[in-house]
Amino acid sequence: LRQFSVAGLWLPLVVPLCLQAPVALFGGVLLNYRDARRERKLIKRAFGYFLPDKIVDQLVENVGPINSADQLVYGACLATDVEKYTTLAETMSPRDLGQLMNEYYAELFKPVERLGGVVSEAVGDAMLAIWAASSAQTSVRRQACEAALDIVEALERFNKAVVGRPALPTRFGRHSGQMFLGSIGASHHYEYQAVGDMVNTATRIQGLSKYLGTRILASEATADGLEEFLTRPVGCFLLAGKTEAVCLVELGGRKQDSNPQVTVLYQKFADALEAYRTRQWREAANRFSDILDVFPKDGPSQFYLRRCEAYVLSPPDEPWQPTVRIDQK
The missing domain is CATH 1.20.5 (Single alpha-helices involved in coiled-coils or other helix-helix interfaces)
Structure with missing residues (x-):
């Protein structure tokens, strides 16, 4: 005081x-x-193991409800599938199969993430990866192509790395267009997925390789303008469950790394396919047969040779269209 x-x-x-x-x-x-x-x-x-980084960041910041990040975007999809996986699964214990698939997916995920993609789904032996943009951009289609080629190279090393480990030959399908990107589900179960006809078509394109004996297939629109890649048109197909045909190309690699023999094969195939399209069945059959004399394992040539030989014996009804209808997945 x-x-x-x-x-x-x-x-x-x-x-x-x-x-x-x-x-x-x-x-x-x-x-x-x-x-x-x-x-x-x-x-x-x-949540980082299950959702893309951007969605996790929004969840952490508590930005609105779970569907606040839903959006309609332009994107490219890459769908993969392991050949004869069902037969393989029957011969392995669940634990060994699970370990093998984890090692396999590690090889697939790395190129996708490095090239700016997001793994939307990985179910059993199938992966769906997406590249999204607010508008149509060549970059997302290019990144999907690069990722597919990098995965092929990684799997070639993977399948040879361990003696006795089952090889996992893989098919790829690529498509691009509009898709819905967001949380799909209800009640207490949601998954962050890409949804739309474009996604379904990518999966159907991948499945077509079973018939054509190819490794990487893509819609023509997806490969359009990507001049650095070596491609060959393989025809137009009405895929299972679809009402509109889609024209496809095989992705053979980067032009700078291409084998001159592959370039010769693609040119000869283009000539034979033109004969098929113009309904010159016998001429087309001879051309496809000549290709197989030099490249006996070329799947598309085998596919069209069988069709041409069937048309020589029994010409199709008029009007005929070169589009091939595929009734099974």
Whole structure:
């Protein structure tokens, strides 16, 4: 009281108000910030295995309901499938099969993520990867092509790396267009997926390789303008369950790395396919047969040779269209 009466100071009141209270408030804020950061890290760690990074970041920031990130976008899809997986699964224990598929998917995921894609689904032996943009962009189609080729190279090394480990030959299908990207589900179960006709078509294109004996197929529109890649048109197909035909190309690799023999094969095939389209069945059959004398394992030539030989014996009804109808997946 003497200090207050002499100097005008009231320390018992000033110290708590001006020093202790701000320190306590700042300490509380700091502790809350530390706890919040720790909680966000736990959320990212928990959901980062199952959702794309952008969606996890939105979840951490608590931006609206679960479907707040849903959007209609332009994108490219890459669908994959392992050949004869069902037979393989019958010969392995579930544990061994699971370990093999985890190692396999590690090879697939790396090129996708490195080239800006997102793995939308991985079910059994099938993967669906997507590249999305707000508008039609050549870059997303190019990245999908690059990823497919990089995965093929990675799987070639993977299938030879361990003696006795089953090889996993894989087919690829690529398509591009509009798709819905967001949370699909109800109640307490949601999955972040790409949905639309474009996605279904990519899967159907992949399945066509079973008939054509090819590795990487893509719609012509997806490969359009990507001059750095070596491609060959393989015809137009009405795929299972579809009402509109889609024209396809095989992706043979990068032009800078291409084998001159592959270029010769693609040119000869183009000539034979033109004969088929113009209904010169015998001429086309001879051309496809000549190709197989040099490239006996060329699947598209085998496919069209069988069709031409059948048309020579029994010409199709008029009007005839070169589009090939595929009734099975």
